Amino acid sequence: xxxxxxxxxxxxxxxxxxxxxxxxxxxxxxxxxxxxxxxxxxxxxxxxxxxxxxxxxxxxxxxxxxxxxxxxxxxxxxxxxxxxxxxxxxxxxxxxxxxxxxxxxxxxxxxxxxxxxxxxxxxxxxxxxxxxxxxxxxxxxxxxxxxxxxxxxxxxxxxxxxxxxxxxxxxxxxxxxxxxxxxxxxxxxxxxxxxxxxxxxxxxxxxxxxxxxxxxxxxxxxxxxxxxxxxxxxxxxxxxxxxxxxxxxxxxxxxxxxxxxxxxxxxxxxxxxxxxxxxxxxxxxxxxxxxxxxxxxxxxxxxxxxxxxxxxxxxxxxxxxxxxxxxxxxxxxxxxxxxxxxxxxxxxx
Numbered sequence: 001x002x003x004x005x006x007x008x009x010x011x012x013x014x015x016x017x018x019x020x021x022x023x024x025x026x027x028x029x030x031x032x033x034x035x036x037x038x039x040x041x042x043x044x045x046x047x048x049x050x051x052x053x054x055x056x057x058x059x060x061x062x063x064x065x066x067x068x069x070x071x072x073x074x075x076x077x078x079x080x081x082x083x084x085x086x087x088x089x090x091x092x093x094x095x096x097x098x099x100x101x102x103x104x105x106x107x108x109x110x111x112x113x114x115x116x117x118x119x120x121x122x123x124x125x126x127x128x129x130x131x132x133x134x135x136x137x138x139x140x141x142x143x144x145x146x147x148x149x150x151x152x153x154x155x156x157x158x159x160x161x162x163x164x165x166x167x168x169x170x171x172x173x174x175x176x177x178x179x180x181x182x183x184x185x186x187x188x189x190x191x192x193x194x195x196x197x198x199x200x201x202x203x204x205x206x207x208x209x210x211x212x213x214x215x216x217x218x219x220x221x222x223x224x225x226x227x228x229x230x231x232x233x234x235x236x237x238x239x240x241x242x243x244x245x246x247x248x249x250x251x252x253x254x255x256x257x258x259x260x261x262x263x264x265x266x267x268x269x270x271x272x273x274x275x276x277x278x279x280x281x282x283x284x285x286x287x288x289x290x291x292x293x294x295x296x297x298x299x300x301x302x303x304x305x306x307x308x309x310x311x312x313x314x315x316x317x318x319x320x321x322x323x324x325x326x327x328x329x330x331x332x333x334x335x336x337x338x339x340x341x342x343x344x345x346x347x348x349x
Contacts, residue, residue, distance in 0.1 A: 001028055004081040004102060006093050007037035007045075007057070010191065011272025012296060013131070014041045015279050017087055018158035019299070020135040021050040026156065027139060034079075036096070043254035044276070047160040064092045073099035085138055086110075086117060106138050131296050157299045158279040162261040170258040174247065181216040181243060185260055185277070187268035188232070189225030189248070194323030197269050198287045198331065200228050204235035205333040206267065211240045218263065220256050220273055223249030265340060269328075270296070278303050283343050285336060289328035304343050306331050 003024060008014050014037065021033055035045050036055045045054035058072070059065055069092070077100045084097035089110030097105045098116040106119040113120060119142060127147040128134045136155060137145050144150060171177040188203050190196040207217045219229040229246035236244055251259065257276055260266060265283040268274035270291040277284045278298035286298045288307035297305060308327045 001031045002081045004084045005035045006086045012275040015275035016132045022156040023139045025050040076100040160279040182264035185263035185266035186219045187273040189221035190271045195325045200231045204232045216243045221248040289325040
């Protein structure tokens with residue numbers, strides 16, 4: 001069976017969709033799964049053994065460009081796919097499988113997709129509270145899936161493969177090979193605004209504590225997070241700075257994946273890098289503010305979530321003058337350090 005998946009446009013969603021690919025492959029080991037997705041996601045897809053090919057989606061997020069979609073669909077048509085799964089909920093995302101004449105087109109109803117999808121599902125959010133459950137539910141027959149109790153058990157978690165040779169080469173590239181101190185990863189950025197970020201001064205306080213405890217800090221993120229990494233550095237005493245490495249904007253996504261796999265523990269805002277860390281099975285502390293950990297939690301038994309929005313519900317729509325959300329400001333570094341210690345104790349036991 002040949003399957004085409006129209007993949008998500010965000011890193012976190014792409015990682016969670018891996019549970020669907022794993023489930024489809026478990027149900028039919030002979031199936032061939034291709035994923036149509038933006039170029040940035042291909043380093044992730046290539047680390048998923050269930051994916052046969054990562055196909056380039058050349059159109060940007062939010063762009064229709066009907067003729068370009070038609071030309072792409074004709075290229076896909078000759079591949080003779082048996083089924084398509086459309087994971088985004090938009091109208092335009094369902095155009096390509098329809099124009100490619102893929103006979104079985106599955107997805108949630110979304111926006112105006114009747115006719116474009118012929119295996120359309122109507123979502124009752126309370127029946128599948130997690131995004132990953134909604135992805136995996138598409139692998140089941142429509143008549144047999146009503147709520148989470150009908151999902152395959154156990155739920156197959158996202159899982160990225162990184163080889164030891166890659167770790168060795170990447171650590172050497174960044175001058176971190178054979179370092180005596182274990183590495184702690186910080187992921188202080190998000191794709192959105194400061195309102196989803198734990199304040200840089202909290203990260204700095206935690207960095208000082210961890211360096212004093214014998215760790216080395218690696219900060220990950222895009223070029224847009226470089227300023228945050230520098231602001232953390234300025235709050236670290238000069239004698240400690242040799243153990244602090246601001247890698248924001250210096251790594252490609254593929255290198256960041258490898259480096260995260262080398263970290264003893266990772267501290268992260270709710271972001272794509274958090275979901276990557278979970279798929280790498282590294283100990284992880286996820287910090288949540290405005291986003292909902294009951295919808296998109298890190299999918300790992302080694303992950304712990306800290307979230308204060310239930311404790312401070314009136315503050316959900318309140319921001320301070322510098323943009324940080326109060327629910328994240330209220331998570332103090334000592335609390336995170338205590339959670340790190342408890343996580344390490346649990347894993348060692």
